[in-house]
Amino acid sequence: MAETWHHPSSRLLTLRRIEVGAVALALAIAAVAALTASTLGLALGGAALVVGAASEWFVRRRFHAWGYAEREDDLLIRRGVMFSRLSVVPYGRMQFVDVTAGPLERAFGLATVRLHTAAAATDARIPGLERNEAARLRDLLAERGEAQAAGI
C-alpha cells in the first residue's frame, strides 16, 4: 500500500500528556496529603508518579499509532498499540460526518472528526486534528461521499 499517511496534530500529544501528568500529580499530592506525609503516603505518591511517567510513554506511543490516509475510493484509519486496528471506510458508505471539540480540545484549537456508516461496528474517528484540517477533511468526505453514495 503506497498511500501517504497523515497524523493528528502534535498538539494532541501535548494535550494528552498534560492530561495524564495532571492526573498523576493530583493523585500523588492527594496520597501524600491524606496520609500526612507518612512513609506509606510518600510511597504511594511516588508510585503514582512512576505510573504517570509510564503512562506518558504509553500515551506517546498511542499518539504515534494514529493515522489516516485518503485514497481514491476509501479512507484508511489506523490506531492502537496493544490492539492495532486498520479500518477501510468507503466514501460511498458514509452516512454523515461529525466534527466535535471538547473544552480542552478547543483550548488547543483541535477537533475530532467521526465518520458514521450504517453499521454500528464501524468505529472510525480521528482525534486531534487542527481545526482547519478538520474542516478540510469534513468537506472532502462530504463531497466524495455525495459523489459515490451507494444505497443500503
Place this chain on the structure above:
Amino acid sequence: MTGSDEWRRLHPLTPIVRGGRATIGLAVILLPSALAGRHGRGSLIEIGVVAVLLVLGFVRWLVTRWKVDGDDLRIESGLIRRRSVRFPLSQVQAVDVVRPGLARLFRVAELRLRLGGSTGGSARLAYLAEREVEPLRARFLELAAGTGPAPAAVGEERVLSVVPTGRLIGSILISDVGVAAETVVLALVVVAVVSPAAAVGAISGGAFAIVSALTLVWRRFNQEYRLTVVDHSDGLILRGGLIALTSETIRPGRVQAVRMVEPVLWRRLGWCRLEVDVAGRQRSEGEGSAQRKPLRAVLPVGSHAVAEELLDHLVPDRPRQQSKPPGRARWKSPLRYRMLAWGRTDTCVGTTSGRLRRVTSFVPLEKAQSVRRVQGPVQRRLGLASVYVDTVGRRVHAAIRDREADEAEGALEDLAVLARAARRAA
C-alpha cells in the same frame, strides 16, 4: 409515477384490536358482574373506565389518516400534538403483514413497512381490512421497486420449505432457550418433591424467571409454527404463525447477511437454522442492546439440503470452500479453533465461528459497510490478525478470525477492492 390518493382512515375496529389483551381482560372482569345484574358502585367505576378508554381509542382512530402521495406514504396522527410522517417508499426494505389473534377474529391486519437508514424506522398501518391488505402490499412493493404498475398477473409462487410441527417442537426442546426453560421447570419439580414447603417460596421467588423462559419458548413456537418460505416474483415470502399470523416479504438484494446456526445438540441430528438480517428494524437511538430482537428465521429448523436450497436463493454466489486458520491459532482461540474458517468469492464472503454451536455467516460484499483489521497483543505474538466485515445488521458480522498476519493484510485489501466492485455492479 402513480398519482396521489385520497386521505383514508384505518379500519373502524382498530381501537378494539389495539386494546388487544386489555379488551379481553376487561371483558373477563366485566362480564360476570354485568351478567349477575349487580348495579353496585364498583361496576359503575368499571364501566366508566371502559367508556373513557373506548372514547380515547376512538378519538385516536378518528385523527389518524394515511394516503399514498406519489412515491411517499404519509401518515398523520395525534389530536393535540399533530404528527405528520412521510415515508419514502423507495427505501422500503421489507413489507410485513402481521395478524395477531384478536385481529384475525375481526378480520383485520397490520401492514408494516420496514425502512432502511441508520434510524431504521418502520411505518405501521394498524389495522386495515383483511381484503385491502394484499393489494396494498403488492402496490407498496411495486412502488418500492420503482417499476410502476406491474402487470396484473400475479407472479407464480413456489413453496421452498415448510417446517413440520413435530420437528419444530423437538428442535425447540433441545435449543438453548428450550433447555434453559426445561432446567428451570425441572429444578422446581425437584424442589417440590424434596420439600413441598420450600417449593411455594421457590415458585413465587422464581416466578419471573419461569414466566420469561416460558414466554421465550412460546414466542418462538408461535412465530415459527408452520413457517413457509415461498419463492415469488416480489422476493421471498415468509408466512407462518400459530395465533399471530405474519407474512413477510424479503425483496431481492435487500439481504444484508445470512447465517446458519447449528447448536451443539442439533448437529448430531443434522439440523440447522437459517436466519436473515435485513436493514431496518434496527435498534434506535437510546435503545440498549437488551432491546435487540432475535433475528428472523427463514428456516427455524431443517436439514442441510433444505438450508442449501434456501441459501441458493438468498446468497447465490457464496463460497463453497472455506480454509482453516494456522494451527497456532489454537492458542488464541482454544474453544473456537475447531470451527474457525473463511472463504470468499468475488461477491460474497463466508465465515464460520462459534464455541459450542457452529455459526456460518454469509455477507454479500455489496452490503459491506467497512472493513477492519484488528490485531491484539496475543495475536501479535503469534503472528495472527483478524479481519471484520461490518454490515448494517445487528448481529451478523463476517469475522475472519486469527489468520496469518500477511493473509489478513491481503484479505483486507482484496475485500475492500471487491466490495467496491460489487457496489458498482449492484
